[in-house]
Amino acid sequence: MQALPRLGMGTWRMGERSRDRAAEVAALRLGLDLGMALVDTAEMYGEGGAEEVVGEAIRGRRDEVFVVTKFYPQHASRRALPAACEASLGRLAVESIDLYLLHWRAAVPFAETVGVLERLVRDGKIRRWGVSNLDAPEMDELSRVAGGTRVAADQVLYNLERRGIEFDLLPWCARREVAVMAYSPLDEGALLRHRALHAVATRLGATPAQVAIAWLLLRPGVTVIPKASSLEHVRENASSANIVLDA
Numbered sequence: 622m623q624a625l626p627r628l629g630m631g632t633w634r635m636g637e638r639s640r641d642r643a644a645e646v647a648a649l650r651l652g653l654d655l656g657m658a659l660v661d662t663a664e665m666y667g668e669g670g671a672e673e674v675v676g677e678a679i680r681g682r683r684d685e686v687f688v689v690t691k692f693y694p695q696h697a698s699r700r701a702l703p704a705a706c707e708a709s710l711g712r713l714a715v716e717s718i719d720l721y722l723l724h725w726r727a728a729v730p731f732a733e734t735v736g737v738l739e740r741l742v743r744d745g746k747i748r749r750w751g752v753s754n755l756d757a758p759e760m761d762e763l764s765r766v767a768g769g770t771r772v773a774a775d776q777v778l779y780n781l782e783r784r785g786i787e788f789d790l791l792p793w794c795a796r797r798e799v800a801v802m803a804y805s806p807l808d809e810g811a812l813l814r815h816r817a818l819h820a821v822a823t824r825l826g827a828t829p830a831q832v833a834i835a836w837l838l839l840r841p842g843v844t845v846i847p848k849a850s851s852l853e854h855v856r857e858n859a860s861s862a863n864i865v866l867d868a
């Protein structure tokens with residue numbers, strides 16, 4: 622199975638206003654041109670609008686991009702999940718989703734959700750599945766249901782200021798080769814005002830965003846998905862992989 626690209630692009634808050642659409646599509650296309658070969662979205666973002674933006678951005682270049690989307694917990698049931706998946710496939714205009722994530726814990730039992738996800742894999746609708754916002758005890762619980770050990774990723778909050786997952790979830794995932802997707806790598810932009818980050822960035826001739834992303838890229842098995850709608854931000858983020866940080 623193909624490993625997840627290490628650096629991708631987020632899309633939260635895209636697809637909300639039609640007047641921003643062309644700029645959002647352009648930002649994602651530029652990111653693909655610059656090698657950020659994964660796009661993360663969700664049926665929640667812009668209530669389907671972000672998936673449509675992604676669909677437009679990847680049109681004609683499906684083979685270059687690893688597509689991740691997420692379903693609402695209220696769609697995690699045997700009855701609702703197949704229809705939610707079809708709707709996402711339609712908005713994304715793809716035949717198959719590379720990674721399909723439960724957005725956060727549902728009231729539906731894991732066994733039921735995993736059963737449907739495994740069927741979606743068999744039917745070719747998704748290539749693999751994962752979760753988001755689950756902690757280590759919840760991952761333990763998930764891996765005890767039939768098929769649960771096939772969880773491919775957990776997408777969680779992780780950045781220089783929010784390092785809680787290092788205590789248990791990160792080692793849990795590393796032991797089982799479950800990918801960690803670090804969301805809000807710039808803490809939604811708030812991290813970029815941090816003085817220490819500015820000092821390091823100045824020393825390296827880089828920007829604070831590049832240092833924050835490069836720090837996450839040092840962690841094996843972690844995929845980083847900064848969101849940027851400005852072309853300048855996309856260019857900066859794409860070159861984060863070139864920043865060399867020492868311990």
Ligand SMILES: NC(=O)c1ccc[n+]([C@@H]2O[C@H](COP(=O)([O-])OP(=O)(O)OC[C@H]3O[C@@H](n4cnc5c(N)ncnc54)[C@H](OP(=O)(O)O)[C@@H]3O)[C@@H](O)[C@H]2O)c1
Pocket residue numbers: 630631632633634661662724753754776777803804805806807808809810813828830831846847848849850851853854855857858
């Ligand atoms: N699974 C979940 O529950 C969950 C939760 C949150 C996020 N996510 C995913 O993770 C992605 C990233 O997280 P996020 O959107 O919360 O926040 P983020 O990526 O930490 O930060 C995004 C903000 O930083 C700005 N930015 C980006 N690159 C920059 C740069 N080089 N210099 C200065 N500012 C820069 C963006 O501005 P512009 O847009 O103006 O360029 C935007 O305001 C989301 O888009 C989403 O796909 C998942």
